[in-house]
Amino acid sequence: MTDELPRTDAVANAAGEMHPAAGEPLLRIEGVAKTFGTFRAVDGVSLDIKAGEFFALLGPSGCGKTTLLRMLAGFEAPDEGRILLGGKDIAQALPHERPINMMFQNYALFPHLSVRDNIAFGLKRARLARADIATRVAEMVALVKLDGLEKRKPDQLSGGQRQRVALARALARRPQLLLLDEPLAALDKKLRENTQGELMQLQRRLGMTFIIVTHDQEEAMTMADRIGVMNAGKLAQVAGPRELYEAPRSRWIAEFVGDINLFDAESKLCDGHRLIIGTRDAGTLVVAAPRQPVGESRFSVAIRPEKVKLSRRGPVSEAGHETAINRLDGVIADICYLGGTTTYKVKLDTGGVVQASVANSARLDVDAYSLNQQIVAWFTPDDCVVLPS
Amino acid sequence: MRKVSRLSRFNIASLALGLGFLYLPILILVIYSFNASRLVTVWGGWSLRWYYEFFGDRAMIEASWMSLRVAVASATIATLIGTLAAVALSRGERFRGRTLFSGMLYAPLVMPEVITGLSLLLLFVALNAERGFWTVTIAHTTLTMCFVAVVVQSRLGSLDRSLEEAAMDLGCAPVRAFLSVTLPLIAPAIVAGWMLAFTLSLDDLVIASFTTGPGSATLPIRIYSEVRLGVKPEINAICTLVIALIAVVIVIASLASKLSSSQGESAAPL
Secondary structure, eight states: OGGGSSOOOHHHHTTTTTOOOTTSOSEEEEEEEEEETTEEEEEEEEEEEOTTOEEEEEOOTTSSHHHHHHHHHTSSOOSEEEEEETTEEOTTOOGGGSSEEEEOTTOOOOTTSOHHHHHHHHHHHTTOOHHHHHHHHHHHHHHTTOTTOTTOOGGGSOHHHHHHHHHHHHHTTOOSEEEEESTTTTSOHHHHHHHHHHHHHHHHHHTOEEEEEESOHHHHHHHOSEEEEEETTEEEEEEOHHHHHHSOSSHHHHHHSSOOEEEEEEEEEEETTEEEEEETTTEEEEEEOOSSOOOSSOEEEEEOGGGOEEESSSSOGGGOOGGGOEEEEEEEEEEEEOSSEEEEEEEETTSOEEEEEEEOOSSSGGGOOOTTOEEEEEEOGGGOEEEEO | OOOOOOOOHHHHHHHHHHHHHHHHHHHHHHHHTTBOSSSTTSOOOBOOHHHHHHHHOHHHHHHHHHHHHHHHHHHHHHHHHHHHHHHHHHHSOOOTTHHHHHHHHHHHHHSOHHHHHHHHHHHHHHTTOOOSHHHHHHHHHHHHHHHHHHHHHHHHHHSOHHHHHHHHHTTOOHHHHIIIIIHHHHHHHHHHHHHHHHHHHHHOOHHHHHHOOTTOOOHHHHHHHHHHTOOOHHHHHHHHHHHHHHHHHHHHHHHHHHHHHHHHHHHSOO
């Protein structure tokens, strides 16, 4: 077959021939953009990914994350920008010329081939010796725990088993970079949680670089070392899970990642390392001054529901420095029992609503609050984040 | 699977009526082909006489051989071109005039055969082509190609595109991905398309009579001209053989397409 001539042997290269010099990222995406018709799906994304990293692209549907992934796999060519893998520009290379493999959202298993032949497919194309293929397939089957199912066809497997075959097939060529497109979306909740753990273990054990695309922020937080949040074709923030959750860079990110209470600021006053902010909905709040000084632009105060404490009489005295505590009076307007936690909506006397998430640390409901009960919601200045609107 | 409910009396009656309407004439033809009598409408006991007669009739045998050769040749060419057209339409990049092109491809499906036949005759006369085996084969190819394209395109449409992408991702160049993944999956549809083209060509009288030349009559033409001089019982025997051949081909074609669709289900995402 003449069409196989420009072959980049992914398997041979996996030994490290194409690995980047120390300190240099494995993958560098530089100003990549892609337009479909008049729709700018990916709009100037730049990103570095280190070797051995577990990176998640997170965003709502239509944000461009899948298009970006497809450009890495080679199914779409970027209109602008460069994609450097180990220092070599691969932006225009065809999928089969890249030492990158992808696990598809619907798995895309070949229905006419058995589990074994599905896994061996990429190895045969890499012209491995017959014995080596058999060894590698056996290795992969053991790795994803599919023993005994080698002769089955994909339609004789459960959803979870298909997912494993897809993973084994993508890993078999030992790619420098594995792309996973919503790999767990088709699994039910329990299986998904188990599989998340297994994927993480696998990634650490193999020391491989994973890029996962997901719309599920919990999934991204659980698995990834770093998360890139995408919105409208742009990378909104790239950070570790904790930083993303506790220090979101914008109001949009704060609302997309987890739940959050937001109060629009109307006035502000600097007091050393504290800001005193007047809001319409929650009265005056004291917050820790952000590292970047807030300009004259509009901004809001944000607080996560689990950081809002509730009490019948007000802040517990052991907190000590009472002057620095935000105290909001109100009544319980809505109760949502979720098992491990209960979310209360508190209607404030100042007019706004604040959500508080309380851990159900006792089995009996002596601690629980009831509807229309007078309550004090309080939180410390350090738990608040100031976000530009 | 839901349990199939028992047929009501009304359903049985309408089923019997419908099937009888369709198949009673054919059944009578088959029975009378074993008639010993020389008169077509008078039953004279069972006999294989007219089958012997047919195999002794050189003109009929030649016409049958001609029909079979035309059917095989035109079905093969039509399958090749039809499959390529289907692949181009469902897999190729969107090109200008694509809708027009696919519309034009399907036009012969609804075009009256007389028009197709006449226009081809005019073309062959204009080209000064000697009419015979090849002109009929070309004419039948144009007739049946669109049927193949329809069958193959519907199969391609139900096939998940990410299968081809997965093949490319795993090291196949585009052509190789098509050959090793797409082609095996659409093969049953291609076989079904060939069978369909074969039977259509075998059946055709109108286009063949326009495009054939002297000395190369196909079986339907031969039968038609015989019948005009009065129905001989031999005709019944020939028709029974043709019915048997077509029945076998249609059964194989439907089995092939059934196989194809059951594979398609597993290709679909959960």
